[in-house]
Amino acid sequence: MHYISTRSHNTKTTSNFSSVIMEGLASDGGLYIPKNFPKFSSLELENMINMSYEELCVEVIFKYCGTCLTKEEIKIIALDSYKNFGTNDIAPIIKVTDNINILELFHGPTLAFKDFALQFLSKVFNILLEREGKKITIIGATSGDTGSAAIEAFKNNSLANIIILHPEGKVSDFQRKQMTTVDAGNIYNIAIDGNFDDCQALVKKLLVDKDFNNKHNLASINSINWGRVLAQVVYYFYSAFKVMKGKDNKSVNFSVPTGNFGDAYAGYVAKKMGLPIEKIIIATNSNDILSNFFKNGIYKISKVIPTISPSMDIQLASNFERLLYETLDHDPSLVREYMKTLSNTGSFKIRNEKLKALNETFIGLGVSDEATIERIKSTYNNNSLVIDPHTSVGLEAAYNYNYSLKGPCIVLSTAHPVKFADAVSSAININSDLPEKYKNIFSLDEKYHSLKNNLDTIKNFIDSTSNV
Numbered sequence: 142m143h144y145i146s147t148r149s150h151n152t153k154t155t156s157n158f159s160s161v162i163m164e165g166l167a168s169d170g171g172l173y174i175p176k177n178f179p180k181f182s183s184l185e186l187e188n189m190i191n192m193s194y195e196e197l198c199v200e201v202i203f204k205y206c207g208t209c210l211t212k213e214e215i216k217i218i219a220l221d222s223y224k225n226f227g228t229n230d231i232a233p234i235i236k237v238t239d240n241i242n243i244l245e246l247f248h249g250p251t252l253a254f255k256d257f258a259l260q261f262l263s264k265v266f267n268i269l270l271e272r273e274g275k276k277i278t279i280i281g282a283t284s285g286d287t288g289s290a291a292i293e294a295f296k297n298n299s300l301a302n303i304i305i306l307h308p309e310g311k312v313s314d315f316q317r318k319q320m321t322t323v324d325a326g327n328i329y330n331i332a333i334d335g336n337f338d339d340c341q342a343l344v345k346k347l348l349v350d351k352d353f354n355n356k357h358n359l360a361s362i363n364s365i366n367w368g369r370v371l372a373q374v375v376y377y378f379y380s381a382f383k384v385m386k387g388k389d390n391k392s393v394n395f396s397v398p399t400g401n402f403g404d405a406y407a408g409y410v411a412k413k414m415g416l417p418i419e420k421i422i423i424a425t426n427s428n429d430i431l432s433n434f435f436k437n438g439i440y441k442i443s444k445v446i447p448t449i450s451p452s453m454d455i456q457l458a459s460n461f462e463r464l465l466y467e468t469l470d471h472d473p474s475l476v477r478e479y480m481k482t483l484s485n486t487g488s489f490k491i492r493n494e495k496l497k498a499l500n501e502t503f504i505g506l507g508v509s510d511e512a513t514i515e516r517i518k519s520t521y522n523n524n525s526l527v528i529d530p531h532t533s534v535g536l537e538a539a540y541n542y543n544y545s546l547k548g549p550c551i552v553l554s555t556a557h558p559v560k561f562a563d564a565v566s567s568a569i570n571i572n573s574d575l576p577e578k579y580k581n582i583f584s585l586d587e588k589y590h591s592l593k594n595n596l597d598t599i600k601n602f603i604d605s606t607s608n609v
């Protein structure tokens with residue numbers, strides 16, 4: 142399996158699985174993407190229908206590894222990664238209406254779906270690092286949930302220091318505490334005076350800075366890293382099979398609460414691999430650059446608006462570049478041109494027939510905070526189910542498009558409601574109990590550094606932490 146960058150096709154950016162995982166971002170600033178997407182035959186798909194989550198990991202992920210990981214290694218990593226997810230099902234499905242289902246992806250150690258990929262990725266990193274006798278410095282940006290999932294996955298790892306940038310004052314108290322109260326010597330939390338887009342831009346600049354990168358062996362755990370997206374592809378198969386099994390349903394739809402477009406893009410990859418997915422609904426909050434794009438073909442940046450679903454308070458969705466590359470006929474020079482137009486003018490537009498082709502799969506909806514709260518309320522009243530605001534955005538979008546969907550819809554429930562207790566209790570006046578593990582979190586000491594949104598400041602900080 143070979144990978145290419147979305148921004149150039151020279152041999153320097155054609156890589157194998159291990160370098161794609163280790164580098165995260167291609168050196169030209171583009172995102173790695175497989176040269177070809179493997180496709181399961183209908184016979185293979187039939188054989189996969191009754192597989193366990195871990196068995197599906199092997200089937201899906203092995204296709205992308207080349208000789209880098211064996212099937213046995215993937216199986217061991219998967220068993221280890223998901224051993225503490227929930228009690229009897231890693232990813233339970235709950236029926237909300239005849240047609241709409243919720244897929245709970247928050248039973249991992251930090252209570253958001255980010256655990257699915259980061260538990261897996263950290264173990265892949267370990268194998269590769271031990272094999273190569275290397276140490277790395279992980280640099281990541283978080284809108285709230287990636288940070289804690291990465292810290293949980295890499296804490297006390299002697300081969301990796303981990304530095305996480307979060308936008309100061311823009312994550313929930315619980316999310317911040319989850320990151321800043323973990324007591325391990327290899328963790329550094331930085332609160333950036335800016336928004337998530339600023340954090341992500343700093344991380345990308347560090348990764349493409351050759352000298353600095355070489356000095357610290359930088360690695361990325363954001364969804365610019367293909368390994369993140371790949372691990373998430375698995376639950377699309379798992380949940381679709383569950384919903385289709387023994388029924389007349391020949392296809393499914395997904396509604397995905399979307400910020401950086403990593404999760405929704407993983408669904409698209411599942412579709413390309415042969416999973417019969419009809420539509421993928423891109424459900425955003427008022428930061429609706431992506432949902433608008435799928436309506437009018439215009440990708441236009443505006444100011445980040447703080448909402449009650451802060452993990453999606455994002456304008457510039459990194460993974461969108463992977464889809465754009467395909468939309469622009471796999472032409473990296475066009476991707477560079479569109480990205481340049483975007484940074485010069487703040488927007489670009491694709492041709493109508495391109496939008497039409499994208500709409501075969503993707504449709505979008507932006508959901509206001511008011512509608513999000515109403516949906517939390519009605520779900521509690523109708524189903525006795527407490528959902529978090531991100532899930533609510535996805536569910537609201539599913540209801541909105543329900544009339545037009547062929548087959549059932551699966552809404553990805555991306556976070557546990559306790560992570561966003563303020564928003565939930567303002568809707569339904571219910572305070573869910575904190576899980577045992579987090580009972581004392583609000584009384585623990587926090588450790589983090591507040592730094593300016595400035596590249597040199599961050600570089601100096603990283604220089605002071607180095608263990609490579």
Ligand SMILES: *Cc1c(COP(=O)(O)O)cnc(C)c1O
Nearest residue numbers: 286400401402403404452555556
């Ligand atoms: C990260 C996150 C999202 C958005 O996922 P993307 O892959 O960035 O689109 C949605 N909900 C929650 C709770 C998240 O943590």
